[in-house]
Amino acid sequence: MAKTKVEFVCRECGSSQPQWAGQCLDCKAWNTLEEVVLSQATSSKPESLKDLPPSKVQNLSDIKSEHRQRLTTGLTELDRTLGGGLVDGSVVLIGGDPGIGKSTLILQAMAAINKTNTTLYVSGEESAEQISDRAIRLNIHEDILLLSETHLEKIIKLAKEVKPKVIVIDSIQTMVTDGSTSAPGSVTQVRDCAAQLTQFAKQTNTILLMIGHVTKGGALAGPRILEHMVDAVLYFEGDAGGRYRIIRAVKNRFGAVNEISVFAMGETGLVQVENPSAIFLSNQAKPSPGSMVMVTREATRPLMVEVQALVDQAGGNPKRVSVGLEQNRLALQLAVLHKHGGVATHDQDVFVNVVGGIKVNETASDLVVMLAIMSSLRDKVIPNDWIAFGEVGLTGEVRPVYNAIERLQEAQKHGFKVAIIPKGNIPKKAPKGLKIVPVEYLYQALQYMSENT
Numbered sequence: 394m395a396k397t398k399v400e401f402v403c404r405e406c407g408s409s410q411p412q413w414a415g416q417c418l419d420c421k422a423w424n425t426l427e428e429v430v431l432s433q434a435t436s437s438k439p440e441s442l443k444d445l446p447p448s449k450v451q452n453l454s455d456i457k458s459e460h461r462q463r464l465t466t467g468l469t470e471l472d473r474t475l476g477g478g479l480v481d482g483s484v485v486l487i488g489g490d491p492g493i494g495k496s497t498l499i500l501q502a503m504a505a506i507n508k509t510n511t512t513l514y515v516s517g518e519e520s521a522e523q524i525s526d527r528a529i530r531l532n533i534h535e536d537i538l539l540l541s542e543t544h545l546e547k548i549i550k551l552a553k554e555v556k557p558k559v560i561v562i563d564s565i566q567t568m569v570t571d572g573s574t575s576a577p578g579s580v581t582q583v584r585d586c587a588a589q590l591t592q593f594a595k596q597t598n599t600i601l602l603m604i605g606h607v608t609k610g611g612a613l614a615g616p617r618i619l620e621h622m623v624d625a626v627l628y629f630e631g632d633a634g635g636r637y638r639i640i641r642a643v644k645n646r647f648g649a650v651n652e653i654s655v656f657a658m659g660e661t662g663l664v665q666v667e668n669p670s671a672i673f674l675s676n677q678a679k680p681s682p683g684s685m686v687m688v689t690r691e692a693t694r695p696l697m698v699e700v701q702a703l704v705d706q707a708g709g710n711p712k713r714v715s716v717g718l719e720q721n722r723l724a725l726q727l728a729v730l731h732k733h734g735g736v737a738t739h740d741q742d743v744f745v746n747v748v749g750g751i752k753v754n755e756t757a758s759d760l761v762v763m764l765a766i767m768s769s770l771r772d773k774v775i776p777n778d779w780i781a782f783g784e785v786g787l788t789g790e791v792r793p794v795y796n797a798i799e800r801l802q803e804a805q806k807h808g809f810k811v812a813i814i815p816k817g818n819i820p821k822k823a824p825k826g827l828k829i830v831p832v833e834y835l836y837q838a839l840q841y842m843s844e845n846t
Contacts, residue, residue, distance in 0.1 A: 401426040402580045405617045420617075429575045448596075464558070464600065467505020470656065470665040471498070473694075474627060474640050476648015479559070482598045483647065484591050486565075486620065488605040488613045489629025494638055494656070494663055495604050497531065499561055500524070501662050504533040510558035513551075517543040517567030531662040543577065545570040545586050549593055557599065562590065564604040566614060578606075580616045591622050620644060631750055637672060638663065639751065642692075652692035670697035670807060673749035680777040683769030686809070687761035687782050688800035689753050695796070695803040697780075699748040700758065702765035707742045717747025718758060726785070730763050733789030733835050736770065757794040759785040760813065763835065764842055773846045780804045781813040781838070789835045793817030801827060813838055 400409045404427055406420040416423050463478030472478045475485070489495050496519075503512045514537055516524055521541050528534075538555060542548055545568050552560060562568065566578040568586040575581040587603070594601040603623070606614040613620060620626050626644040631637055638656045642648065655669035666672060674686060674697055683702040688695050700718075715723040723745055730736045745762055747753055760783035768775050782800060784792040794800075797818035804812055805824035816831040823829045832838040 400429055402429050402616070403427075404580045427580055429573075429579055429581045464506065464510070466502040468498075468502060468654075468663075468665060470654035470667075471502060471640065474642045474648075474652050474654040475625065476642075476645055476652070479600050480624070480647050481600060482595050483625065484594050484601045484603065484623040485625045485627065486603050486605055486613070486623040487627045487629070488607050490607060493629045493631065494658060495629060496563055497527065498640075498656070498663050499563070499602060499604065500527060500533060500537075501531060503537050503559065503561060504528075504531075504535040506559055507535040507537050511538065511555065512559045512561070513538045513540060513555055513557035514561045514563070515540045515542060515548055516563045517541075518564060530660075543567050543569055545589060549589070552593070552599070553597075556597075559600045559602065560590075560594070562601070562603045564606055565590075565619075566606045578614070583614075584616050584618060587619050587622050630752070635750065637666070637750065649692040653694065669694075670803070673698045673747075673751060674807075680774050682772050682774050683765050684777075685761050685765045685768065685775045686777075686780045687753075687758055688780060688803050689751075689755060689757065689782075690796055690800065695799050696751070697803060697807055698751055698753065700753075700761045700765050701746045701748060702762065702769045703742075703744040704738060704766055704769040705742045707740055711738070711740060712742045712744070714742075714744045716745070717750070717752050718745055718762065719754070722756075722759075723762070725787075726759055726762050727766070729785055729787060729789060729835065730766065734763070734767070734839050735836075736767055736839070738766070738770065741770065755794070756784040757782040759783065760791060760815075760832075760835075760838060764813070764838060767839055767842065768846075771843075773842070775842065775846060776811070778808065778810040779813065780809045780811070783813075783815040783818070783832070783838075785835055791815045791832050791835060791838065801829075813841065 401413045402409045403417040403420060403425045405422045405425045408419040410426060413426055417425050463480055465472055465478045487495055503514055506512050521539055524539060565583060565587055569577045569582055570585050573581045573585045590601055608614050624646045625642060628641050628643055630639040630641055636657050638658060640654045642650060642652045655666040656663040657666055684699060686697055686699050689698050713723050727738050743766060761781045764781055782794060784794055786792055793815040798820055801812055801820060801824050805827045811828045811830060813830045813832060816833040819831050830841055
């Protein structure tokens, strides 16, 4: 009988400790150690991986880079997020809230890939009948190979016989391996199963797509080392009850990080949104005070988003609420607005929201937020053909941001007429029909808005 022992494994970094403690000694995270029962390994290599091609040592100078054509998923928006498509031997981890559309998207992609390549869909959560019902709803009639199994060794054995081009694991938290005696979904099981699947994908040049659960905090469930093993990590963003879904690449070894794609959930599955700027802009015929548009940047894609502000008399302690923008930065912006713009909001409730549910993390939103707050406070309407972007420093200067030319071109394409931008971002040649208003300090932007609204 195999000798067993107990260890405590950190679900954040994957390190093991001989005894429980409130804090992990390696990553310093609190309350992350979980008890696992380990069996003494009888073999250094799992049986399922023993007959794979052997590894060999090569000189770096002897390795020739081959520009292979990527495998398209049939969804141009998803291909954009992946960096142009799927790469042979790559491992992609897809996470998101329950019911947000992970399995639906992957099944749509498998239907497109299966027209030219063999695909294997492994489900550990749903039965074959449930997946068949979803395929009927999505109007998918492709002969996708389907396997309902959670035992990892059986899955790899069947994959060797079928030799698919793409394997889908739905989900990695349901897989179990003989190399670990822990419960399914535990830190050890997830780590060991992911490691064996990754090794299999790399040595057989198979594309592996793994669907992962997320915790209440929105992070991928299981050890943090899971994200380090894979080549790309995609996150679903958006409300499961809403219509729009945003897929963001938070890690990608074959493309740009933070690249996004936008989908709309319909009756026949997820539909691509080719022009996402349109869904983030208001359709109001008559503009209202406190609303202004900015051009944000998501990896290689410029996006038009509407920033709305509401300033109202406070009944007690003033509230500062920010949705889609960093909360602490709002307090900083209000302080700069008071010090260098002469706009006091110490007795006002201030609410700021980014329309469409998108999250803006860059500092180029500073100028737009301040102008929107000023608009709401003074009850002045900013024309709906104005845009602005720029970082505002603590001394009131408006600092330039990157990719200003692409931002201005996106604004001109959507019919905007006036752009309030940092002086350091003045283009050599302005886009046709777009008036450039360069500002060096915050008070200049506020003055221009007061005189022209």
